[in-house]
Amino acid sequence: MLIEENHIAESGEFIINMGPQHPSTHGVLHLKIWLDGETILKIEPNLGYIHRSVEKICENLSYRQFSFLTSRMDYLSSHINNEACALAVEKAIQIEATPRAKAVRILLAELTRLASHQLWWAAIGLDLGAVTPFFYAFRERELLNDIIEQTCGARLTQNFIIPGGIMQDIHPDFQKRVKEAMQQIKSKFDEYDQLLTGNVIFQQRLKGVGYLSPENAISYGCSGPTARASGISCDVRKKVPYEGYDQLQFNEIVRHEGDCWGRYLVRIAEMRESVSIIEQLIDNIPDGDFQAKTKAVIKLPKGEFYQRVETARGDFGVYLVSDGGNTPYRCKFRSPNLSNLSAIPEIAQGSKIGDLVAIMATVDLVIPDIDR
Amino acid sequence: MEIFAANQHDKYIIDNRHDDFRLAFLKETILFLKDYFGSIFTSVKSLLTGMKLTGYYFVHPKEIVTEEYPNNREKLKMNERFRGEVIMPHDDKNEHRCTGCQSCEIACPNGSIKIVTKMEVQPDGKKKKQLDTWVYHFDMCTLCNMCVHACPSDAIVMGQNFEHSVYDKKQLKKILNKPDSKLMSGVEE
Numbered sequence: 422m423l424i425e426e427n428h429i430a431e432s433g434e435f436i437i438n439m440g441p442q443h444p445s446t447h448g449v450l451h452l453k454i455w456l457d458g459e460t461i462l463k464i465e466p467n468l469g470y471i472h473r474s475v476e477k478i479c480e481n482l483s484y485r486q487f488s489f490l491t492s493r494m495d496y497l498s499s500h501i502n503n504e505a506c507a508l509a510v511e512k513a514i515q516i517e518a519t520p521r522a523k524a525v526r527i528l529l530a531e532l533t534r535l536a537s538h539q540l541w542w543a544a545i546g547l548d549l550g551a552v553t554p555f556f557y558a559f560r561e562r563e564l565l566n567d568i569i570e571q572t573c574g575a576r577l578t579q580n581f582i583i584p585g586g587i588m589q590d591i592h593p594d595f596q597k598r599v600k601e602a603m604q605q606i607k608s609k610f611d612e613y614d615q616l617l618t619g620n621v622i623f624q625q626r627l628k629g630v631g632y633l634s635p636e637n638a639i640s641y642g643c644s645g646p647t648a649r650a651s652g653i654s655c656d657v658r659k660k661v662p663y664e665g666y667d668q669l670q671f672n673e674i675v676r677h678e679g680d681c682w683g684r685y686l687v688r689i690a691e692m693r694e695s696v697s698i699i700e701q702l703i704d705n706i707p708d709g710d711f712q713a714k715t716k717a718v719i720k721l722p723k724g725e726f727y728q729r730v731e732t733a734r735g736d737f738g739v740y741l742v743s744d745g746g747n748t749p750y751r752c753k754f755r756s757p758n759l760s761n762l763s764a765i766p767e768i769a770q771g772s773k774i775g776d777l778v779a780i781m782a783t784v785d786l787v788i789p790d791i792d793r
Numbered sequence: 794m795e796i797f798a799a800n801q802h803d804k805y806i807i808d809n810r811h812d813d814f815r816l817a818f819l820k821e822t823i824l825f826l827k828d829y830f831g832s833i834f835t836s837v838k839s840l841l842t843g844m845k846l847t848g849y850y851f852v853h854p855k856e857i858v859t860e861e862y863p864n865n866r867e868k869l870k871m872n873e874r875f876r877g878e879v880i881m882p883h884d885d886k887n888e889h890r891c892t893g894c895q896s897c898e899i900a901c902p903n904g905s906i907k908i909v910t911k912m913e914v915q916p917d918g919k920k921k922k923q924l925d926t927w928v929y930h931f932d933m934c935t936l937c938n939m940c941v942h943a944c945p946s947d948a949i950v951m952g953q954n955f956e957h958s959v960y961d962k963k964q965l966k967k968i969l970n971k972p973d974s975k976l977m978s979g980v981e982e
Binding site: 487556560574575589616622 | 835836839840842843846847859900902935936938939942951
């Protein structure tokens with residue numbers, strides 16, 4: 422690498438370091454950028470600033486305990502990560518969560534997805550120079566976080582799911598408050614469109630910027646809204662339904678632009694889909710137990726188990742190898758953000774350095790999930 | 794002669810093209826100006842739509858957009874399930890419900906609980922395991938609720954205090970059972 426740097430200094434190109442403390446990388450991500458004037462020649466992501474070896478720690482935790490660390494990975498969809506861990510364990514010991522627990526899990530997962538997309542919407546405005554949307558998105562996010570706090574006890578790192586069900590039954594006010602919140606959020610979507618979507622300056626910064634072709638999206642393993650904006654239908658909720666998503670009516674949002682504007686529109690449309698899923702389910706939560714009976718010490722049979730879920734950023738997978746004991750022999754998390762990050766050098770090549778901020782914002786990276 | 798003829802021909806074509814060019818240029822200019830002013834108009838319009846919204850909230854200060862840090866401690870009521878810290882409730886007779894079974898210690902994923910037990914002679918002469926100290930390392934706790942969920946006798950609950958900053962890390966090591974506290978009667982049946 423040293424030789425390359427000397428060579429570049431000769432030919433007039435130069436290197437700048439974006440991060441690890443840059444506000445638009447949303448965390449401690451370090452991007453080394455080779456530049457020719459303003460044009461990006463090459464990007465090299467440099468990871469490891471927030472590595473905590475979550476996977477290794479999980480090898481010493483029991484199957485009830487190990488999901489709590491996944492909340493700290495993709496902290497914006499922590500509930501969905503916990504869900505993946507619980508589902509993997511349930512798959513292995515061949516039990517199913519009770520119908521009530523499943524419905525509550527879906528509801529909380531969609532609330533989390535909504536809250537995550539609202540934070541993304543707030544941050545994209547901030548990244549591209551619009552400060553006002555941040556406050557308006559947080560107003561609705563506060564509602565959702567309050568509801569989640571009332572039922573789960575925590576706002577962000579809930580750890581509400583255990584194998585076989587959920588920790589506590591839902592709060593008595595849960596249904597009423599969710600309905601009120603959905604009414605308010607639905608009426609505020611127009612405000613979002615007025616503030617950002619219709620804004621010409623904002624559109625000009627996104628349209629035609631950062632094109633990701635469907636071929637590249639597949640070969641880099643992109644998932645979630647990033648890949649769906651390139652015309653790839655990859656929603657795990659539709660393809661490999663879990664928790665009873667197959668009994669719900671919702672559309673998979675696929676667009677074919679492939680640029681930042683497409684990614685923006687996919688996420689905006691996904692928020693409306695989440696609201697519709699919640700509205701279908703909120704009056705139809707089945708009665709009964711919220712927790713299936715499990716043994717005091719959960720032991721997995723020998724073998725390998727894999728479970729995929731759709732988080733707010735894409736396809737999250739939990740891979741467990743068991744040797745028959747009460748802790749995993751090996752635990753691996755397939756995080757959507759690492760794959761999405763690996764596509765960024767390809768997306769950003771040839772575009773201007775100012776557009777890199779828009780690309781980073783629309784791919785919506787969460788750095789602790791990349792490093793783990 | 795041939796060269797001359799060719800030149801004549803060329804000149805004719807160029808002249809013709811020139812007229813075409815002029816017309817096309819005029820058309821393009823009009824289109825460009827229309828586009829140019831049109832885009833200015835739409836941009837200003839889109840900006841004004843946004844400004845209208847923020848203006849609405851400016852003249853309606855009662856519709857709160859932001860939230861304040863909770864300074865109203867007297868009136869403030871947190872959600873009953875809020876996870877602030879682990880506490881051990883004691884009743885008026887200074888009795889708690891912890892039997893010292895160590896379920897919470899086993900359930901804790903990061904070892905922030907340490908339970909010390911002692912053997913105590915009961916009135917009927919038998920020796921019995923009793924709780925001595927319930928040591929809680931709050932600096933390691935992630936408030937995951939696993940200990941409260943695991944407790945068979947509901948001895949510990951989540952407290953509602955949300956401000957824990959101290960100057961010395963040692964103050965975060967707490968002993969939850971009060972001095973000289975005893976096990977509540979009827980818990981172990």
